[in-house]
Amino acid sequence: MANIRVSIITIGDELLIGQTIDTNSAWMAQRLNELGVDVVRRVAVGDVAVEITTALDEELTKAEVVLITGGLGPTADDITKPLLCKYFGGKMVVDERTLEHIKTIFTKRNRPFLEANMKQAEVPDCCTVLHNRIGTAPGMLFHKAGKIIISMPGVPFEMMAIMEDEVLPYLQQNFSHDAIVHKSIITSGEGESFIAEKIKDLETALPAHIKLAYLPSPGIVKLRLTGRGNDKLSLESELKLRQEEFANRLENIVVSLHDLPLAQVLGQSLIEKKATIGLAESCTGGYISHELTQIVGATQYFKGGIVCYDREVKENILGVDAKTIDTHTAVSEEIAIEMVQGALKVLKVDYALSITGMLGPATDKDEPPPGTVWMAVADKSSVKTRKFKFHYDRLRNKDMAMQSAIVFMWRFINNKL
Amino acid sequence: MANIRVSIITIGDELLIGQTIDTNSAWMAQRLNELGVDVVRRVAVGDVAVEITTALDEELTKAEVVLITGGLGPTADDITKPLLCKYFGGKMVVDERTLEHIKTIFTKRNRPFLEANMKQAEVPDCCTVLHNRIGTAPGMLFHKAGKIIISMPGVPFEMMAIMEDEVLPYLQQNFSHDAIVHKSIITSGEGESFIAEKIKDLETALPAHIKLAYLPSPGIVKLRLTGRGNDKLSLESELKLRQEEFANRLENIVVSLHDLPLAQVLGQSLIEKKATIGLAESCTGGYISHELTQIVGATQYFKGGIVCYDREVKENILGVDAKTIDTHTAVSEEIAIEMVQGALKVLKVDYALSITGMLGPATDKDEPPPGTVWMAVADKSSVKTRKFKFHYDRLRNKDMAMQSAIVFMWRFINNKL
Numbered sequence: 001m002a003n004i005r006v007s008i009i010t011i012g013d014e015l016l017i018g019q020t021i022d023t024n025s026a027w028m029a030q031r032l033n034e035l036g037v038d039v040v041r042r043v044a045v046g047d048v049a050v051e052i053t054t055a056l057d058e059e060l061t062k063a064e065v066v067l068i069t070g071g072l073g074p075t076a077d078d079i080t081k082p083l084l085c086k087y088f089g090g091k092m093v094v095d096e097r098t099l100e101h102i103k104t105i106f107t108k109r110n111r112p113f114l115e116a117n118m119k120q121a122e123v124p125d126c127c128t129v130l131h132n133r134i135g136t137a138p139g140m141l142f143h144k145a146g147k148i149i150i151s152m153p154g155v156p157f158e159m160m161a162i163m164e165d166e167v168l169p170y171l172q173q174n175f176s177h178d179a180i181v182h183k184s185i186i187t188s189g190e191g192e193s194f195i196a197e198k199i200k201d202l203e204t205a206l207p208a209h210i211k212l213a214y215l216p217s218p219g220i221v222k223l224r225l226t227g228r229g230n231d232k233l234s235l236e237s238e239l240k241l242r243q244e245e246f247a248n249r250l251e252n253i254v255v256s257l258h259d260l261p262l263a264q265v266l267g268q269s270l271i272e273k274k275a276t277i278g279l280a281e282s283c284t285g286g287y288i289s290h291e292l293t294q295i296v297g298a299t300q301y302f303k304g305g306i307v308c309y310d311r312e313v314k315e316n317i318l319g320v321d322a323k324t325i326d327t328h329t330a331v332s333e334e335i336a337i338e339m340v341q342g343a344l345k346v347l348k349v350d351y352a353l354s355i356t357g358m359l360g361p362a363t364d365k366d367e368p369p370p371g372t373v374w375m376a377v378a379d380k381s382s383v384k385t386r387k388f389k390f391h392y393d394r395l396r397n398k399d400m401a402m403q404s405a406i407v408f409m410w411r412f413i414n415n416k417l
Numbered sequence: 418m419a420n421i422r423v424s425i426i427t428i429g430d431e432l433l434i435g436q437t438i439d440t441n442s443a444w445m446a447q448r449l450n451e452l453g454v455d456v457v458r459r460v461a462v463g464d465v466a467v468e469i470t471t472a473l474d475e476e477l478t479k480a481e482v483v484l485i486t487g488g489l490g491p492t493a494d495d496i497t498k499p500l501l502c503k504y505f506g507g508k509m510v511v512d513e514r515t516l517e518h519i520k521t522i523f524t525k526r527n528r529p530f531l532e533a534n535m536k537q538a539e540v541p542d543c544c545t546v547l548h549n550r551i552g553t554a555p556g557m558l559f560h561k562a563g564k565i566i567i568s569m570p571g572v573p574f575e576m577m578a579i580m581e582d583e584v585l586p587y588l589q590q591n592f593s594h595d596a597i598v599h600k601s602i603i604t605s606g607e608g609e610s611f612i613a614e615k616i617k618d619l620e621t622a623l624p625a626h627i628k629l630a631y632l633p634s635p636g637i638v639k640l641r642l643t644g645r646g647n648d649k650l651s652l653e654s655e656l657k658l659r660q661e662e663f664a665n666r667l668e669n670i671v672v673s674l675h676d677l678p679l680a681q682v683l684g685q686s687l688i689e690k691k692a693t694i695g696l697a698e699s700c701t702g703g704y705i706s707h708e709l710t711q712i713v714g715a716t717q718y719f720k721g722g723i724v725c726y727d728r729e730v731k732e733n734i735l736g737v738d739a740k741t742i743d744t745h746t747a748v749s750e751e752i753a754i755e756m757v758q759g760a761l762k763v764l765k766v767d768y769a770l771s772i773t774g775m776l777g778p779a780t781d782k783d784e785p786p787p788g789t790v791w792m793a794v795a796d797k798s799s800v801k802t803r804k805f806k807f808h809y810d811r812l813r814n815k816d817m818a819m820q821s822a823i824v825f826m827w828r829f830i831n832n833k834l
Contacts, residue, residue: 015459016446017450018443018447019632029433032435116610157810194529197532278730286704294812298702307721316763347730348733392551398710
């Protein structure tokens with residue numbers, strides 16, 4: 001069989017009134033893409049029978065495989081399961097394996113097994129049940145006119161478990177695919193337009209089977225080359241050459257050639273150097289620490305941080321001089337330096353970063369304008385400082401400050417400042 | 418004109434390969450919903466002309482207003498603007514106001530104005546230009562067969578600005594809508610099924626124009642009542658009564674009747690009590706501090722936190738006894754208590770919370786199983802502790818620990834433990 005096209009339908013009123021951000025589709029698309037399977041469309045509809053049926057009808061004309069998430073919860077606002085049963089012409093029966101599994105989960109979590117949960121074990125008799133290792137709602141696989149329809153719960157971790165355990169292996173066994181290779185170049189310090197201009201000729205020279213995409217996010221621009229072909233190995237080396245070509249052209253704004261979170265790129269540098277790091281965060285309020293500790297194994301290099309939101313904490317724990325604050329204000333190069341020196345000392349780390357700023361909204365004319373941020377990074381023998389100016393609102397400025405801080409540390413540690 | 422139905426089309430390969438999570442649609446849906454405008458479908462397609470055209474054709478049969486985001490960036494992978502121009506039968510012209518605006522932005526940000534940016538000022542001559550206050554790509558409004566199509570850039574903050582400044586006022590002026598009222602009940606401590614069973618009769622008794630939805634997220638379940646009618650005032654009081662009825666039934670698991678982040682609910686309690694708070698975070702690595710400082714005005718009550726990821730930081734800054742760690746391990750009630758007492762003292766706050774745990778993945782048989790977390794919360798005169806067990810992976814456990822910690826603090830402060 002040739003390459004298959006996949007369409008994803010997500011069901012739930014919560015998606016149409018904006019109460020829930022759809023993270024499922026992105027995750028599903030990513031995993032499918034790694035297998036060389038193209039997602040051609042994603043559709044979100046409400047918990048309304050006619051909308052669901054229409055979406056099914058339409059997507060089945062556009063794709064060979066339709067993946068559905070949502071609408072399978074234990075509560076009364078979910079209507080998908082009986083609807084699918086009717087759509088595929090089956091009747092509801094209790095699946096014994098699922099029932100046993102649900103009871104085990106309830107016992108383990110020490111919760112009473114209720115009538116509403118019993119319904120979770122019912123499935124249309126015309127489907128193949130897909131086991132849900134971590135939750136109560138099973139997945140269901142249907143066939144119709146040579147096409148495949150798979151329904152999964154909307155709870156992200158349950159959907160992920162069913163995808164990994166059942167759906168991805170099934171697709172891999174039953175369909176052959178093109179090889180797809182992605183190569184990324186993570187940059188920081190310049191905007192999308194600047195980069196586009198700088199690599200214009202390289203982009204134009206790309207062959208038809210290699211595409212370039214720009215993926216900007218706060219503080220960074222990621223370039224992604226995607227190649228498609230029959231032979232994975234030769235494609236891999238072809239993409240690697242192109243990646244190097246682009247990276248050489250962009251030289252000093254390149255942070256990494258691996259599609260990893262910046263926190264992990266920084267972590268790898270620290271592991272290589274067998275060095276530790278610590279933080280003194282004022283305006284970012286713990287966000288940088290949080291980001292660093294998202295990475296498995298951060299305990300090897302991250303010792304901790306002082307969130308010194310209040311002036312007293314800066315003075316009492318980091319030893320910042322009250323007079324320096326009075327003279328220069330808390331958002332100043334001088335305070336950033338005293339903070340980073342305090343952090344090096346009290347956290348007993350090889351490297352430290354400090355950050356102090358005003359993220360917004362504006363509250364007082366005498367303060368520096370929102371978006372003004374000072375950072376300092378230091379080791380035992382040197383300190384570097386930098387002033388940043390972000391132009392957005394509080395939360396976006398916080399995002400940008402966090403990402404910029406990680407890049408700033410990474411540059412300092414790798415002598416790229 | 419009657420109520421309008423809106424369909425949202427998001428354009429971009431990055432959405433179909435999962436590189437980007439679509440946060441735009443949720444935000445748009447939320448704002449439209451507040452105006453009483455129903456979003457009936459959301460569709461995501463790639464940067465492929467035929468896919469975009471098909472989506473436009475189809476959505477125009479299902480909705481009176483089609484909102485498009487994405488595909489308007491300055492770089493070569495964006496094809497939407499010329500496509501729309503062709504679709505609506507126009508030709509590209511430079512919009513002088515947009516050109517001036519783009520040049521101003523470049524001057525302000527101290528960046529060179531490049532040829533690629535010039536293109537941003539071009540628009541189809543058959544559209545109404547919608548001003549983009551904070552970015553370079555303008556929005557565009559088209560008419561076709563009595564329907565309205567609006568195209569906006571995919572960068573979230575730019576889309577938001579155009580929605581607020583142009584699109585929402587336009588829709589409000591040109592269409593009349595039902596009044597829509599939402600009332601929320603935020604609960605913590607019980608699962609969706611338990612809640613459903615407990616309020617079954619109240620849910621069944623709801624009239625047809627009021628809907629109930631369950632919105633579970635890590636550590637909390639939000640119930641949302643949505644009413645629709647002609648008269649906003651009477652709907653408001655009707656919904657308020659229903660909300661009270663549900664809240665009374667659920668009594669001690671109710672955290673708030675306002676649809677606010679838990680961090681803000683906690684902040685309001687602290688402001689009322691004129692009290693300050695501080696944190697000692699081990700396993701959550703600054704996440705709770707980050708969450709508390711997302712709230713505007715957190716500076717009134719949040720003084721700071723110690724992220725004590727490493728044992729040495731627990732000992733040196735919080736004064737945790739090395740012997741206690743050796744005897745009880747770092748993940749224990751005893752350490753949580755010493756941490757919280759240390760935090761109260763060094764941060765000089767009225768309330769403190771400490772958290773220590775293993776979030777995963779499992780690394781060593783001797784450690785407590787992943788998901789084991791101890792928390793302590795204290796004021797000058799008392800300490801309460803609680804052991805939590807989370808059943809997911811590292812990042813989800815971190816989410817749940819963070820949310821649970823905020824609820825735990827809120828309960829302690831409001832004498833609800």
